[in-house]
Amino acid sequence: MIQESFKLRNVEFKNRILVASGTFGYGDEVPDLVDIAKLGGIMTKSLSMKPRDGNPNPRIAETASGMLNSIGLANIGVHKFIAEKLPTLKRHDTKIIANIAASSVEEYCGVLELLDVQDGVHGFEINVSCPNVKEGGLSFGTDVKLVSLITKELRRRTQKPLIVKLTPNVTHISEFARACEAEGADAVSVINTVIGMAVNINKRSPKIATTTGGLSGPAIKPIALAKVYETVNAVKIPVIGIGGIVSWEDAVEFFIVGASMVQIGTANFINPSTGVTVAEGVKQYCGQNGIDDVSKLVKSLRTNKNVSIVDSWL
Amino acid sequence: MKQEIVTIHSFEHLTAEILELTFVSDYLSAIAKPGQFINIRVDNNFPLLRRPFSIFNVDGNKISIVFNVIGTGTKMLARKRVGDTIDIVGPCGNSFLSFVDGSFDTAVFVAGGIGVAPFTFFTKHFPQGKNLMTYVGGRHKELIVEKGLRNVKVATDDGSMGFHGTVLDLIKDDHAKNKYGTMRFFLCGPTRMMKAVADYAHEHGASCYASLECDMACGIGLCQGCNIEMAGGDKKYRLVCKEGTIFETQSVKL
Numbered sequence: 001m002i003q004e005s006f007k008l009r010n011v012e013f014k015n016r017i018l019v020a021s022g023t024f025g026y027g028d029e030v031p032d033l034v035d036i037a038k039l040g041g042i043m044t045k046s047l048s049m050k051p052r053d054g055n056p057n058p059r060i061a062e063t064a065s066g067m068l069n070s071i072g073l074a075n076i077g078v079h080k081f082i083a084e085k086l087p088t089l090k091r092h093d094t095k096i097i098a099n100i101a102a103s104s105v106e107e108y109c110g111v112l113e114l115l116d117v118q119d120g121v122h123g124f125e126i127n128v129s130c131p132n133v134k135e136g137g138l139s140f141g142t143d144v145k146l147v148s149l150i151t152k153e154l155r156r157r158t159q160k161p162l163i164v165k166l167t168p169n170v171t172h173i174s175e176f177a178r179a180c181e182a183e184g185a186d187a188v189s190v191i192n193t194v195i196g197m198a199v200n201i202n203k204r205s206p207k208i209a210t211t212t213g214g215l216s217g218p219a220i221k222p223i224a225l226a227k228v229y230e231t232v233n234a235v236k237i238p239v240i241g242i243g244g245i246v247s248w249e250d251a252v253e254f255f256i257v258g259a260s261m262v263q264i265g266t267a268n269f270i271n272p273s274t275g276v277t278v279a280e281g282v283k284q285y286c287g288q289n290g291i292d293d294v295s296k297l298v299k300s301l302r303t304n305k306n307v308s309i310v311d312s313w314l
Numbered sequence: 315m316k317q318e319i320v321t322i323h324s325f326e327h328l329t330a331e332i333l334e335l336t337f338v339s340d341y342l343s344a345i346a347k348p349g350q351f352i353n354i355r356v357d358n359n360f361p362l363l364r365r366p367f368s369i370f371n372v373d374g375n376k377i378s379i380v381f382n383v384i385g386t387g388t389k390m391l392a393r394k395r396v397g398d399t400i401d402i403v404g405p406c407g408n409s410f411l412s413f414v415d416g417s418f419d420t421a422v423f424v425a426g427g428i429g430v431a432p433f434t435f436f437t438k439h440f441p442q443g444k445n446l447m448t449y450v451g452g453r454h455k456e457l458i459v460e461k462g463l464r465n466v467k468v469a470t471d472d473g474s475m476g477f478h479g480t481v482l483d484l485i486k487d488d489h490a491k492n493k494y495g496t497m498r499f500f501l502c503g504p505t506r507m508m509k510a511v512a513d514y515a516h517e518h519g520a521s522c523y524a525s526l527e528c529d530m531a532c533g534i535g536l537c538q539g540c541n542i543e544m545a546g547g548d549k550k551y552r553l554v555c556k557e558g559t560i561f562e563t564q565s566v567k568l
Contacts, residue, residue, distance in 0.1 A: 022537075022538075023536060023537065024536060025535060025536050029534055029535045029536050029556075030534070030536070032315050032316060033315065033316070033317055033403070033534075053549075053550040053551055054538065054541065054551065056541075056543065057528065057540070057541050057542065057543070057551075058528075058529055058539075059538070059539045059540075059541060060529055060530075060531050060537065060539035060540075061529065062361060062362060062363050062529075062531075065359075065360070065362055066362065067362065067363065067531055069531075069537070069539060071537070071538045071539065074538050074541070074551070217362055218359075218362070266362075266531075268532070268536060269363065269364075269531040269532035269536055269537050270355060270362065270363060270364060270532075271317065271355075272317070272403075272532075272534070272536065273317070
C-alpha cells in the first residue's frame with residue numbers, strides 16, 4: 001500500500017496530481033475522456049467577478065515543444081460558475097480548487113467571498129501572474145508588495161486552503177513565495193507560463209494577437225524545475241510544481257526537487273487523461289523503488305554540494 | 315467522444331499531391347456525422363499538438379481523411395505505413411446535417427482545395443431527391459478531388475482542369491446559365507474564398523453555412539484557443555472546435 005494522499009490545511013487530496021487552471025475547463029468538457037475521480041483535484045478555469053470575453057484570435061501558436069497562448073482569461077464569471085457549473089463539478093469525487101483572476105484587490109476579495117460559502121469549493125488558487133491581460137495579472141504578480149497585500153486580504157476572508165500561483169517572469173521567485181508564506185498562504189504554485197513570442201515570417205506579424213503570450217509545455221519544464229528548486233529552498237509551505245509535465249517521469253522529477261503536489265497543464269490538451277496516467281505511474285514508481293509514501297520522494301534530491309541556485313549562477 | 319489508438323488500413327493518392335489515409339474504428343464509424351472532425355496525434359513527442367482533420371469518408375468500419383503534404387504534421391503522416399497506429403480524439407464539432415432542412419431547393423457545396431474534405435461524407439448522407447450542386451476550386455488540377463461527390467463542376471486558377479478562374483467565377487458563370495431555385499450554400503476552404511462566396515450567397519438571398527478552420531490546441535473546448543468573433547448576439551466569441559466548426563456565415567466575422 002502506497003500512501004498517495006496529501007493534506008493541505010484542512011483538505012485531504014487523494015493524490016498529489018492536479019489539473020492546472022485553464023487546461024481542464026470546469027470539468028464538463030471531458031467526462032467521456034477522463035476518469036476524474038482518479039485526479040487529486042481540479043483547478044478551475046480562472047474566475048473573475050464579471051464574464052470576460054478574452055483576447056482576439058489568434059490566441060495560440062505552437063512552438064518547439066510548447067505553445068504560446070493569450071486566451072485573456074476568457075471565463076463565464078463567478079456568478080454563472082456558481083449557478084451553472086459548480087452543481088455538476090462538485091459531484092465529481094475529487095477536490096475542486098477555484099482559481100481566481102481579478103483586476104483589483106477588491107475584485108479578488110469579492111470573488112473569493114462568493115465562492116468561500118460554496119461547499120463544493122474546497123480551496124482557492126490565486127492567479128496573480130497571468131501575463132496576458134494588461135490591467136490584471138502582470139502588474140500584481142511582479143510586484144511583491146501587491147502579492148503580499150492580496151494574500152493578506154484573502155487570508156482574512158477564508159479558512160479554506162489558499163494557494164498563490166506565481167509567475168516566473170521575475171528576478172527571484174523565492175522572494176514572492178516568502179511574501180506569500182509570511183501573509184499566511186498555505187502553498188504556492190510554481191510556475192505560471194513564461195512570457196514568450198513567435199513571429200510569422202511571411203506576414204512579418206506576431207503569431208498571436210497580443211504579440212507576446214504565455215509559453216507552456218515541455219519547453220518550460222527545466223525552467224519550472226529550477227524555479228521549484230529555488231522556492232522549496234526558500235519557504236516551508238508546500239510548493240505545487242507546474243510546467244511541462246507530460247509523463248509520470250516528469251512528475252517524479254518535480255517531487256524529487258521538492259514539489260509536494262504537481263499540476264498537469266498543456267498535456268491535457270493533447271491527452272486529457274494525462275493526470276490519471278501520471279498518478280498511476282507515480283504510484284508504480286514508488287512501488288518499484290520501495291517508497292511507501294510519496295512524501296518520502298518529496299525533496300529527496302541528492303546533490304553533491306549544498307549550494308543555492310543563486311550562488312551557483314553568480 | 316473518445317480517444318483511440320487506431321491502425322492505418324491504407325493510403326491512396328487521390329491526386330499527385332493529395333493523400334487519402336484510411337483507418338479502422340468501430341466506434342467512430344458508428345457515430346461520426348458529416349462535417350465533424352478528428353484530432354490526430356501524429357507521433358508521440360513531436361509535433362506537440364494534435365492536428366484536426368475533417369472526416370472524408372466512412373465506409374463500413376473504415377474512416378478516412380485527406381490531406382496534402384505541406385506541413386510538419388502532414389509530412390509525418392505521409393511517412394506512416396499501413397499497419398502503423400495513430401492516436402485520435404473524436405468525433406469533434408457539429409455536423410452539416412443539422413443545417414439540412416426543407417427550407418431550400420438546392421444545396422450548393424463549395425470546396426476550396428483540401429476544403430473538399432467534408433463534402434464526400436456529406437454527399438453520402440445528403441437526402442436523396444434533394445438537388446445538389448458541387449463546385450470544387452483549387453490552384454491547379456493536382457489539388458482537385460472529386461471522389462464521392464455529385465454534380466461536380468471544377469475551377470482551377472491556372473486552367474489546368476475545368477473552368478479557368480476562381481470557384482466564385484465558376485459559380486457566377488453557372489448561375490447565369492442555370493436556375494436552382496432557393497439555394498443554401500455549404501462552404502469549406504480558405505477563409506478568403508469562403509468570405510467571397512458567402513457575400514455572393516447573401517447578395518442572392520441564399521442562406522450560407524461555412525466550416526471554419528482555426529489553429530487549435532485541444533479540439534474539445536478545453537484550451538479556448540480557437541475563437542471566432544461573432545457578428546452580434548450575446549457572445550463576442552465562440553469556439554470553432556466545439557460550437558462549430560460550422561457556422562451560419564452572417565453570424566460570424568469571417
